[in-house]
Amino acid sequence: MSDVLDGTTISSWGRMEFDATLPAGTTLQVQTRSGNSFEPNRLWSDWSPPIQKTDEQILSPKARYLQFKVLFRTQTGNVFAFAPKNRALFTSRPMSRRRLKSWRSCRE
Numbered sequence: 782m783s784d785v786l787d788g789t790t791i792s793s794w795g796r797m798e799f800d801a802t803l804p805a806g807t808t809l810q811v812q813t814r815s816g817n818s819f820e821p822n823r824l825w826s827d828w829s830p831p832i833q834k835t836d837e838q839i840l841s842p843k844a845r846y847l848q849f850k851v852l853f854r855t856q857t858g859n860v861f862a863f864a865p866k867n868r869a870l871f872t873s874r875p876m877s878r879r880r881l882k883s884w885r886s887c888r889e
Contacts (some may be wrong), residue, residue, distance in 0.1 A: 782849075783849045783850065783865060784848075785821065786847045786884065787845065787846055788844075788845050789845070790825055791843055791846060792844070792845065792847075793843050794839035794847060796836075797836070797838075797839050798811070798835050798836055799851070800835070803853070806856040807835065807855050808833065808854050809851065809852070810833055810854065812829050812842040813832075814826045814829065814841055814848055815843070815846060815848075816844050816846050825844075826842050828850070831852075855877075
């Protein structure tokens with residue numbers, strides 16, 4: 782699971798970009814959630830439906846903060862999280878697009 786990422790203002794989330802090499806029989810899913818407090822709590826959104834391809838729209842509601850988790854699923858059912866490069870893009874105004882942050886995922 783990622784650190785809580787700060788959009789600095791209430792933001793409309795853009796697209797999730799990621800780069801990963803997947804072993805045969807493995808799928809990658811990214812889920813996001815958002816909220817307006819730095820610490821996730823009951824007022825944060827639920828985890829979004831899975832994003833399975835890079836450059837898909839982030840489905841979490843507008844908010845100041847975003848968090849994501851990356852799941853790799855294997856045919857054997859083992860689940861672990863790791864991806865070498867991920868980015869979330871967001872907009873705070875319709876014509877303004879900024880890169881939120883690049884990060885390295887950690888094991889969940």
